[in-house]
Amino acid sequence: MLVLIADQALKIWVKLNMTLGEEIPVIGTWFNLYFTENNGMAFGMQFGGEFGKLFLSVFRILAIIAIAVYLFIIIRKKKSKGMIVSISLILAGAIGNIIDSAFYGMLFTQSTYHTLGTFAGEGNGYASFLHGRVVDMLYFPIIDFVPADGPSWLPSWLFGYDGHFIFFRPIFNIADSSITTGVAWLLIFERKNLTL
DSSP states (O other), X not given: OHHHHHHHHHHHXXXXXXXXXXXXXXXXXXXXXXXXXXXXSGGGOOOSHHHHHHHHHHHHHHHHHHHHHHHHHHHHTTOOHHHHHHHHHHHHHHHHHHHIIXXXXXXXXXXXXXXXXXXXXXXXXXXXXXXXXXXXXXXXXXXXXOGGGSOXXXXXXXXXXXXXXXXXXXXXXXXXXXXXXXXXXXXXXXXXXXOO
């Protein structure tokens, strides 16, 4: 519940206080809040237009139900606390991102590079139910240089469209971090406990 509350509180704050593409330094140049939105797949990938967006949203809802049932079962079977926490983190992250997809299009006006999003009056949101976009904002460009500044032996495919090598380039949110942490914990520490 704490992960879900923190995720939604930060997303709502960003949506109401930052324009698309706005960047706020948090720790030097290593950690920034950078507001972007995506249609719900990892790294901003698209999936078949409006039908694909709807399919993805419905699939996520079904996945959340399956994860919740699995969590209920492992709690009743008294599986390890680590496993319960990791599945809970995955569930909280999945719920956090489906809230964006399901409701943000109805709750908020369109954010642009020049205008802030606002709470929408009834029928004034930027999208219909299950067609909202996921708010991302956590950006960690820990290493950032252009090829001329860096080692010449680095392959060119490591450099983005802007000619920079940036580690870590993806922009994500607390829900994404929660899912990643839960999956990593399962794979590293709980593989033997994954069966029912």
